[in-house]
Amino acid sequence: xxxxxxxxxxxxxxxxxxxxxxxxxxxxxxxxxxxxxxxxxxxxxxxxxxxxxxxxxxxxxxxxxxxxxxxxxxxxxxxxxxxxxxxxxxxxxxxxxxxxxxxxxxxxxxxxxxx
Amino acid sequence: xxxxxxxxxxxxxxxxxxxxxxxxxxxxxxxxxxxxxxxxxxxxxxxxxxxxxxxxxxxxxxxxxxxxxxxxxxxxxxxxxxxxxxxxxxxxxxxxxxxxxxxxxxxxxxxxxx
Numbered sequence: 196x197x198x199x200x201x202x203x204x205x206x207x208x209x210x211x212x213x214x215x216x217x218x219x220x221x222x223x224x225x226x227x228x229x230x231x232x233x234x235x236x237x238x239x240x241x242x243x244x245x246x247x248x249x250x251x252x253x254x255x256x257x258x259x260x261x262x263x264x265x266x267x268x269x270x271x272x273x274x275x276x277x278x279x280x281x282x283x284x285x286x287x288x289x290x291x292x293x294x295x296x297x298x299x300x301x302x303x304x305x306x307x308x309x310x
Numbered sequence: 311x312x313x314x315x316x317x318x319x320x321x322x323x324x325x326x327x328x329x330x331x332x333x334x335x336x337x338x339x340x341x342x343x344x345x346x347x348x349x350x351x352x353x354x355x356x357x358x359x360x361x362x363x364x365x366x367x368x369x370x371x372x373x374x375x376x377x378x379x380x381x382x383x384x385x386x387x388x389x390x391x392x393x394x395x396x397x398x399x400x401x402x403x404x405x406x407x408x409x410x411x412x413x414x415x416x417x418x419x420x421x422x423x424x
Contacts, residue, residue, distance in 0.1 A: 292410030301353040
């Protein structure tokens with residue numbers, strides 16, 4: 196199956212700094228990617244839809260100025276958590292739909308800890 | 311709109327016993343159905359999916375699921391579990407409207423005991 200690579204797998208940063216997470220489709224092109232957030236022992240919550248060449252679409256309640264998304268190419272989407280605070284600590288996962296959009300392929304996830 | 315309900319938050323079971331993880335969904339449009347597994351601090355791995363055709367779907371690691379349209383259910387089963395099956399399991403639906411946007415259930419923790 197298709198491979199989605201997410202980097203880094205974990206990161207620790209200080210409050211007030213920004214952190215960038217990359218999501219790459221390795222063997223296919225993805226005009227759309229999705230970013231999810233997962234709190235401990237909870238399900239995945241869709242944060243935003245990343246669209247290649249245009250602005251991301253954010254879900255209700257997600258701060259677009261806090262979570263900057265850039266989809267610069269057909270194989271790369273980035274999520275930047277700006278001015279991170281401890282409450283931003285979470286597990287972030289990206290996904291990309293496969294051909295025909297009948298399946299989604301997930302990255303390995305990024306564990307963000309803000310101290 | 312769509313919603314997915316996983317009826318059990320935790321399912322403890324002994325090794326080699328059968329298990330069923332329940333999933334019900336609600337949708338005003340046709341959907342595809344999925345089960346994913348997540349191991350700690352990892353992404354999601356697809357177990358199986360239902361797109362069309364036979365309502366009994368076989369997946370990886372000996373899992374299978376049955377789509378029941380009248381009951382809007384997609385329960386996951388395995389006849390004999392292993393310790394290594396201990397993980398979080400997510401049921402999800404994907405509207406056939408071609409957005410690629412999955413809607414997840416709350417997850418079920420399968421705890422396999424020796």
